[in-house]
Amino acid sequence: MRDYNTANLDIVMDDSNSKYQIISFKGELDKLGLEKVQNAIDAAIDVIQPDLMIFDFNDLDFINSESIGFLLTVHTRLIKKNKKLAIINAKSHVKDVLNVIGITKLIGCYDNIGDLESLLKP
Amino acid sequence: MLLIFKKSILFRIFVYFALFGLLILALYVYFYSADWHSIPVTILGGILGGFLLFFILVYLYEIVRPLEIILVQMKALLSGRIYKRIYTDRLDEIGIIANFFNEITKSFEKASHEIKEGKRLMNELEIAAQIQSEILPIKNPKIPGLDVVTKSRSAVELGGDIFDFMTVGGNTYIFIGDVTGHGVPAAIVMVMVHTILHSIIEFYDNAYSLLIKTNSILKQRIRSTMFMTLLMLRWDHKEQKMTYVGAGHEHLVVYKASLGKCVVTKTGGIALGMVVDNSKLIKEIDIPLEIDDVIILYSDGLTEGKNMTGEMYGLDRIIKATEIYAPQYDSEGIVHRIALDFAHFVQDHIQDDDVTLISIKYVGVGQEKDNSSLNISSWANASNSKNNVNAQSSASAEFVD
Numbered sequence: 001m002r003d004y005n006t007a008n009l010d011i012v013m014d015d016s017n018s019k020y021q022i023i024s025f026k027g028e029l030d031k032l033g034l035e036k037v038q039n040a041i042d043a044a045i046d047v048i049q050p051d052l053m054i055f056d057f058n059d060l061d062f063i064n065s066e067s068i069g070f071l072l073t074v075h076t077r078l079i080k081k082n083k084k085l086a087i088i089n090a091k092s093h094v095k096d097v098l099n100v101i102g103i104t105k106l107i108g109c110y111d112n113i114g115d116l117e118s119l120l121k122p
Numbered sequence: 123m124l125l126i127f128k129k130s131i132l133f134r135i136f137v138y139f140a141l142f143g144l145l146i147l148a149l150y151v152y153f154y155s156a157d158w159h160s161i162p163v164t165i166l167g168g169i170l171g172g173f174l175l176f177f178i179l180v181y182l183y184e185i186v187r188p189l190e191i192i193l194v195q196m197k198a199l200l201s202g203r204i205y206k207r208i209y210t211d212r213l214d215e216i217g218i219i220a221n222f223f224n225e226i227t228k229s230f231e232k233a234s235h236e237i238k239e240g241k242r243l244m245n246e247l248e249i250a251a252q253i254q255s256e257i258l259p260i261k262n263p264k265i266p267g268l269d270v271v272t273k274s275r276s277a278v279e280l281g282g283d284i285f286d287f288m289t290v291g292g293n294t295y296i297f298i299g300d301v302t303g304h305g306v307p308a309a310i311v312m313v314m315v316h317t318i319l320h321s322i323i324e325f326y327d328n329a330y331s332l333l334i335k336t337n338s339i340l341k342q343r344i345r346s347t348m349f350m351t352l353l354m355l356r357w358d359h360k361e362q363k364m365t366y367v368g369a370g371h372e373h374l375v376v377y378k379a380s381l382g383k384c385v386v387t388k389t390g391g392i393a394l395g396m397v398v399d400n401s402k403l404i405k406e407i408d409i410p411l412e413i414d415d416v417i418i419l420y421s422d423g424l425t426e427g428k429n430m431t432g433e434m435y436g437l438d439r440i441i442k443a444t445e446i447y448a449p450q451y452d453s454e455g456i457v458h459r460i461a462l463d464f465a466h467f468v469q470d471h472i473q474d475d476d477v478t479l480i481s482i483k484y485v486g487v488g489q490e491k492d493n494s495s496l497n498i499s500s501w502a503n504a505s506n507s508k509n510n511v512n513a514q515s516s517a518s519a520e521f522v523d
Contacts (some may be wrong), residue, residue: 054399064475065351072396073347094441099201101351102392105403110220 008032013044020052020116026059038070045074051083054113056121058089068101075107088113131184139179141162142173188216192223199227216302247306251280253311255499257316262493263287265294266359267484269491270497271453273461274478282308283421283476284316284350290323292359295332298419298478299352299371299394307348315340315394317349328355330406331365334390337369337400352418355482357405362487364409364417369394369454372422373437377448379414384441411424417482423475427468435467453481455494 009027023041045053053074057063075085086108088099098104110116126133146169158247190210198205205227208220262271265287274283287294299315301308316334326332333354340350353371356366366374368389376385391404409417420440427435438462447459457479464477487492 064426065300066302068393069347069349072349076346100388101349101373102390102396102403103370105392106396 004103009037010038011037017120018050019053020050021048022054023111024056024057024059027058028062029060029070030062030064034067034070038055038073041074042077048078048081048083052116053078053083053085054116056086056089057087057091058117059089059096060094062096063097065097068093068098068103071098071103071107084108086110086116088116125213128213131216133182134214135156135184138176140219142176146173152281161199181378182344186218188212192216192220194306195223199223199230208357212272219229227383234418247280249401250306251276254280254313257284257313258284258498260498262496262498263289264490264492264494265289265296265357266490267362267487268294268357269483269485269489269493270296270480271457271493271496272478272480273457274476274498275298275473276476277473280306280309281313283423284312284352285419285478285480286316286319286322288323289482291327293327294359294417295319295323295329295354296357296461296482297352297354297425298421298480299350300421300423300476300478301350302348311340311344311348311350311395314343315352324411329356329365330404331371331403333367333394334399334401338398339395340395341398342397344376351393351422353389355417355419362411362483362484364411365406366409367391367404369400369404370396372420374409375418375420375437375444376409376411377418377439378412379416380412382445382449384418384444385440386437411484411486413486414449415484416444416453417462417484418444418456419478419480419482421476421478422481423473423477424464425473427464427477430471431466435464439467441462444459448483452485452491453483454491454493456481457482 009025009032011026012024014022014024019046023044029037055071055074064093071085071087078085087098088110089112090109093108095104098107098109108116127137128134150167169218188210191362195205197203205229207224210217210220217515247446258274259272270287272285274285276283282305284299284301285297287296289295297319301311301315315336318339319332320341322335323332326335333352335352349370350372352369353366353374354369355364357365366389368391370391370393374387374389376387377383379384392400394400397403411417418423418440424440425435425437429435443460443463444456451459460479460481464479
């Protein structure tokens with residue numbers, strides 16, 4: 001477990017599962033602190049072993065369009081490494097923002113980790 | 123020892139005088155057998171004279187002369203005249219002072235260069251902001267059957283919001299868009315999209331094809347992290363029919379006069395620049411309009427505008443305000459009132475994003491209004507806001523997926 005804290009956002013990385021790496025977000029994902037979080041996640045992508053990175057948005061209260069660009073970056077980098085990004089537990093208003101911009105057409109957005117079964121290799 | 127000799131002028135002078143003393147001692151040993159008092163006065167005077175001359179030479183060449191060179195350059199620097207870099211290979215106190223002078227002047231030059239560069243960049247940003255502002259329309263359009271009014275404000279010198287009205291053939295295209303982030307990168311993408319749309323619009327007669335081509339051109343030319351949300355309406359003058367294509371933009375708010383409430387539609391699609399081919403992801407959809415219906419277009423700067431407690435203005439307040447003002451006012455009044463409501467809500471909170479708001483009221487052929495004299499870039503001031511809605515989250519709008 002690794003914690004990265006910024007003014008309005010905390011993220012916790014959990015590497016304990018061999019099938020996926022789960023990163024939990026708590027707070028608001030906007031330009032404030034985005035760079036710091038981005039650096040931490042960039043570093044995680046560099047060394048990621050599992051084929052799937054999961055962003056757990058259960059405690060994420062807000063996301064803006066600039067941060068969608070960040071999701072797009074993570075998605076693009078993972079695809080280049082033959083890996084995938086998925087989002088779980090997004091609150092309805094956060095999911096609404098993701099849907100509005102259309103990012104859910106590129107990145108799978110699931111209600112919970114159980115819905116991810118199809119992406120998890122045995 | 124050699125290093126100390128090089129690094130310290132005091133040590134060096136001490137060594138010089140020690141050597142001189144040794145010389146005196148050697149002379150003394152040489153004349154050991156002789157009676158010291160028998161040494162002629164002239165020789166003693168010569169030794170003392172030589173000692174004095176040696177002292178003066180050391181003082182002049184080791185201290186005074188190099189300090190003078192440094193002081194001349196320091197005076198030149200302080201009086202604003204041209205100064206020169208001091209070249210020296212000395213490692214002692216004089217060398218330290220000379221190098222200190224060189225470093226200080228180098229820092230001055232760097233700071234001066236940065237100030238000049240900053241001024242140049244600011245000038246260029248001002249020019250860029252001017253170019254960008256000239257790209258966006260400054261007048262509201264006169265469109266058959268419609269009453270259209272826009273208000274827009276940039277958060278920084280260069281904004282990421284885009285809107286425009288393009289009439290080609292029997293269609294008027296009204297679009298609003300927002301690039302990820304703001305500042306220079308957002309402004310460049312915004313200008314790119316604007317240019318692409320204006321360059322290719324004549325080859326298409328529908329918004330769907332126009333946005334597929336625009337996306338295709340844009341995707342090849344921007345970073346993978348950048349994209350632009352866009353909502354494009356197409357108004358068919360002859361048929362008096364409105365359609366829209368969503369590309370990941372905010373919801374479409376349509377006030378239905380017959381219902382007295384707003385119908386809110388997710389515009390769908392995917393933001394421009396996200397995928398290579400968006401043809402399967404966007405579509406052109408009809409917006410059935412009756413007289414006095416109002417379409418509200420806005421950028422996320424409006425919904426995400428925060429007040430001092432961090433609360434966002436939100437879609438519900440736009441809907442509430444629209445439902446109150448749309449039956450009472452024309453587009454000018456609607457936009458003005460919503461802008462007032464927004465300004466009253468955010469108060470003095472720093473604006474984080476560009477804000478654009480467009481009201482399109484269907485008034486019927488021959489009833490269209492000439493709003494060209496209204497200033498698009500003026501925004502309401504909270505201090506003037508008296509009769510604002512400051513709508514709470516109790517909008518009665520109908521939401522359509």
